[in-house]
Each structure stands twice: as C-alpha cells, then as structure tokens.
Amino acid sequence: MAEEISLMEIDDEEGTSGSLKTDKGKNVAVSAAPPDSKAIPWVEKYRPQSLDDVAAHRDIVETIDRLASGNRLPHLLLYGPPGTGKTSTVLAMARKLYGNQLQNMVLELNASDDRGIDVVRQQIQDFASTQSISFGAKPAVKLVLLDEADAMTKDAQFALRRVIEKYTRSTRFALICNNVNKIIPALQSRCTRFRFAPLDxxxxxxxxxxxxxxxxxxxxxxxxxxxxxxxxxxxxxxxxxxxxxxxxxxxxxxxxxxxxxGNPMPKDIEQIAHWLLNESFLTSHKRISEIKSRKGLALVDILREVTMFVFRIKMPAEVRIQLINEMADIEYRLSLACNDKLQLGSLISAFTRARASLVAAAK
Ligand SMILES: Nc1ncnc2c1ncn2[C@@H]1O[C@H](COP(=O)(O)OP(=O)(O)OP(=O)(O)O)[C@@H](O)[C@H]1O
Ligand SMILES: [Mg+2]
The missing domain is CATH 1.10.8.60 (Helicase, Ruva Protein; domain 3)
Structure with missing residues (x-):
C-alpha cells in the first residue's frame, strides 16, 4: 500500500532509540501550533504558518513545496535581505512535511549562537543518529535548519561540508543566510539556491x-x-x-x-532643504536646530534624506557631485561620534558653497 506521506528514503543503520537533543538550537520557532497570545510580538503572531501564507516569492515557495512533497527535497540554501520570509518558508515547509512530529524531525541551529563546528557536529550527530519516526512504511528524512549560516567561520563551513555528506541519506540541510558570498562555494554547490528579494x-x-x-x-x-x-x-x-x-x-x-x-517626514525634509537652499547660515542653523529638537530628529537621518533630495533636484552635475561628497564626509564624521551642532554647521556651509557655484554657473 502507498505510504500516507512518503518521504525520502533513508538508511536506518544508525538508528538508535532515545530522545532527540534539540534543546541547544533556537527551537522556539519550531512549533506546530500557531502562537496566540496578546503578549506575542506581531512578527511572531503573524509569522506565516503555511506555505500559502507566505507573501510574494510564489515561484520559490511552489518549487520547494513540489520538491518536498515529491520526495525530492535537496539540501537548500535560502538567501536574501532580512525580513523576506526565508526562515518562515522553511518552517512552513517543515510543518507541512512533519505535522505533529515537527519537534522530533527538525533540528534548528542558529549558527550565530553556535559558531564552533564541534558544537554543530555533535548536535547534528546526536540528532541524525537517533531513530526516525515512520511516516507510513518508511522512516522519514530529517531536517537540519542552519539559520544565519553566514556567521559561521570558514573552518566551520569546511567541516560542515563533510557533516552534510556523512548524513545526507538520513538528513537534509537547509542553510539560511543574508549574505550568500560568505558561504564557501563548496557548500553552495551542495545546495539548491533560492534568492529571496525584498518584498514589493x-x-x-x-x-x-x-x-x-x-x-x-x-x-x-x-x-x-x-x-x-x-x-x-x-x-x-x-x-x-x-x-x-x-x-x-x-x-x-x-x-x-x-x-x-524617529524618521524625518518628507515634508520636514522639503522644508529643511528649502532653508538650506534659500536662507542665511544663521537662519538655517536656528530653524533646523529648532525642528531637530522639537521632533527629536537625528542629524544623520536628516542628512540621509537631504542627500536623496539633492539627487532629485536639478543642478549641474559637478555641483551635485561636490555637494554629495561633502555630505558623505559629514556622515563619516557623524559615524565617528563628532558633535551634531558642528556637523550641522558643516552641512549648511556645504550648501552655501553649492549655492555660490550655482550662481556662478548661471552667470
Ligand atoms: N514573505 C513573507 N510573507 C509574510 N510574512 C513575512 C514574509 N517575510 C517576512 N514576514 C514576516 O516577518 C517575520 C520575519 O520573517 P522571517 O523570519 O521569515 O524573515 P527572514 O527572511 O528569515 O529574515 P532574516 O534574514 O532576518 O532572518 C515573519 O515572522 C513574518 O511575520
Ligand atoms: Mg531568518
């Protein structure tokens, strides 16, 4: 008879009895029941529970679903910027594959907590070498979720390559990271890669x-x-x-x-830019300082938005480049914790020079 949920074949030569050690990894998210409490942050309360709930990335989600449902789950490498659904997708897939056996079948490790390969190896070994739960006739393949894999050292990644090979018949690995360039090619080539773009x-x-x-x-x-x-x-x-x-x-x-x-509103930025382009040094300084303290704005945020503004307004290229360069210098000085008041002075001076260049260019 066909299995109810037929999963990938495994060798059970290492099968031993005993419970799985999943306590070291961050397993809080591996839960079959949807969270439902007022105290829960909305990011968790509204974490997609099923693959259908994952917004965007339909092509990726459907491909992963098809591979997993058809017993063809490869090792996965999901990468892309934060908050785009990488962890949620793998957890939703695992929930669908394992149902109420999720806790037993998934080992979730956060590479930024457990950097050393020895810890990872030990936990994976403990996990992979215990008896699999049977779904239907065959024991099912387990899943090791290695979140934030780009935090692993190169040495740990080289060692992980062997670990993946050793347990590949009984265990699939899902590596998740932001920066795929930090994953060594040898690991990348063992996985099927999926890029999660920022949501539109x-x-x-x-x-x-x-x-x-x-x-x-x-x-x-x-x-x-x-x-x-x-x-x-x-x-x-x-x-x-x-x-x-x-x-x-x-x-x-x-x-x-x-x-x-704490972000400056677009209309505040327009106002600030208007002062910078039209008012005297003293008036600009007074008004910008006033709006800064009234609205609790940081100069670094104002600077970032005013830079975007400068890109949008019309001016000769050389004036724009000079102004943007000076603003980048101010940003750098702010990153070194230089005084806000002094740097505001520098910003206004940069605009005063740009205005002089604009007048000269017009003549
Ligand atoms: N595609 C999505 N559809 C619906 N909700 C999403 C999606 N992506 C992110 N979220 C929301 O953002 C939260 C964080 O998502 P998730 O942990 O999957 O992001 P991630 O891509 O793994 O980010 P990071 O790289 O920072 O780990 C989820 O709990 C969910 O509430
Ligand atoms: Mg994540």
Whole structure:
C-alpha cells in the first residue's frame, strides 16, 4: 500500500532509540501550533504558518513545496535581505512535511549562537543518529535548519561540508543566510539556491492590511503608505513599526509612523532643504536646530534624506557631485561620534558653497 506521506528514503543503520537533543538550537520557532497570545510580538503572531501564507516569492515557495512533497527535497540554501520570509518558508515547509512530529524531525541551529563546528557536529550527530519516526512504511528524512549560516567561520563551513555528506541519506540541510558570498562555494554547490528579494510594496501592503483587519486597527491611508515606504521591503520591519506606532498612538497616521520611528517626514525634509537652499547660515542653523529638537530628529537621518533630495533636484552635475561628497564626509564624521551642532554647521556651509557655484554657473 502507498505510504500516507512518503518521504525520502533513508538508511536506518544508525538508528538508535532515545530522545532527540534539540534543546541547544533556537527551537522556539519550531512549533506546530500557531502562537496566540496578546503578549506575542506581531512578527511572531503573524509569522506565516503555511506555505500559502507566505507573501510574494510564489515561484520559490511552489518549487520547494513540489520538491518536498515529491520526495525530492535537496539540501537548500535560502538567501536574501532580512525580513523576506526565508526562515518562515522553511518552517512552513517543515510543518507541512512533519505535522505533529515537527519537534522530533527538525533540528534548528542558529549558527550565530553556535559558531564552533564541534558544537554543530555533535548536535547534528546526536540528532541524525537517533531513530526516525515512520511516516507510513518508511522512516522519514530529517531536517537540519542552519539559520544565519553566514556567521559561521570558514573552518566551520569546511567541516560542515563533510557533516552534510556523512548524513545526507538520513538528513537534509537547509542553510539560511543574508549574505550568500560568505558561504564557501563548496557548500553552495551542495545546495539548491533560492534568492529571496525584498518584498514589493503590493505584497507588503497586502500583508499589512491582513494584520490591520485582524487587529481592528485605525490606519489612515497615508499611514499605511508611510509603513510601506519606511520598511523597504522588510516585512519584519513593517510589522514592528506598525505595532510600535499602535502602542504609541490610537490612530496610525503618516505623522504617527514617522514620529514613532524617529524618521524625518518628507515634508520636514522639503522644508529643511528649502532653508538650506534659500536662507542665511544663521537662519538655517536656528530653524533646523529648532525642528531637530522639537521632533527629536537625528542629524544623520536628516542628512540621509537631504542627500536623496539633492539627487532629485536639478543642478549641474559637478555641483551635485561636490555637494554629495561633502555630505558623505559629514556622515563619516557623524559615524565617528563628532558633535551634531558642528556637523550641522558643516552641512549648511556645504550648501552655501553649492549655492555660490550655482550662481556662478548661471552667470
Ligand atoms: N514573505 C513573507 N510573507 C509574510 N510574512 C513575512 C514574509 N517575510 C517576512 N514576514 C514576516 O516577518 C517575520 C520575519 O520573517 P522571517 O523570519 O521569515 O524573515 P527572514 O527572511 O528569515 O529574515 P532574516 O534574514 O532576518 O532572518 C515573519 O515572522 C513574518 O511575520
Ligand atoms: Mg531568518
């Protein structure tokens, strides 16, 4: 008779009895039941439970689903920027494959906690060498989830290559990371790679709307747009900003979102740029200092946004390059903890010089 859930073949020569040691890895996320408590951060409360819940990346999700359901799960390497659904996708796949046996069949290790290969090797060995649960007639292949694999040292990665080979018949590995260039080619070539791009605004909006209606929130349209803009395709960031803005204010408006994140609002940046381009040094300094302290803005954030603004306005290329370079120098000095007041002076001076060049160019 066909197996109910037929998974990949394994050799059970190493099969021994005993419980699995999964306590060292960060196993909090490996849970069959959806979290449901008021205290839970929304990023966890709304973590996709099934593959269908994963927003965007449909092609990747469907491919992984097809491979896993068809007993052809390869070793996986999921990479891409934060908050795009890499960990969630692997967990949702595991939930579908193993159901209520999830805890026994998945070992979740966070490479940034357990960097040493000896720890990893020991845990994987303990895990892979214990008896598999049978799904139908055959014992199922287990899954080792190595999150933040780019934090592993090169030596650990070379050693992991052997570990993967040794246990490949009984265990699949899913490596997850942000920076794929930090994974050695020998490991990359053992895995099927999937790149998770930042979520586009349509998907971030859709997922936010789902949370907004589930929580019954009062979100203005411009507030929603601000959330999408500030999150830059990072769904975790979008949910975190939504939740913290909700805790700070009843209504989620554009202003509330910007205030909560400490980001300068676009209209404030326009105002600041207007002062920089038109007012005297003293007036600019006074007004910018005032708006900075009234709205709790950091000069480094103002600088970043004003730089974007400079890219958008019309001016001769050489003036723009000079101005951008000077702003980059100020940013560098701020990163060395130089005094905000002095650097604000430098910013205004940079604009004064740019204005002089613009006048000269016009003549
Ligand atoms: N594609 C997505 N669809 C729905 N929710 C998502 C998606 N991506 C991220 N999220 C939300 O963001 C949270 C974090 O996602 P996840 O842990 O999967 O990101 P990640 O890509 O593994 O990020 P990191 O690289 O920082 O580990 C999830 O709990 C979920 O709430
Ligand atoms: Mg992750």
């Amino acid at each position: 605004s349509v998907h971030v909006t859709g997922r936010l709307k789902h949370v907004i209606s589930s929580e019954g929130l009062d979100v203005h349209e411009n507030g929603l747009k601000a959330l999408v803009r500030l999150s830059n395709g990072d769904m975790r960031k979008a949910l975190n900003i939504l939740q913290s803005t909700h805790m700070a204010s009843q209504q989620i408006t554009e202003e509330a979102v910007y205030l909560c994140t």
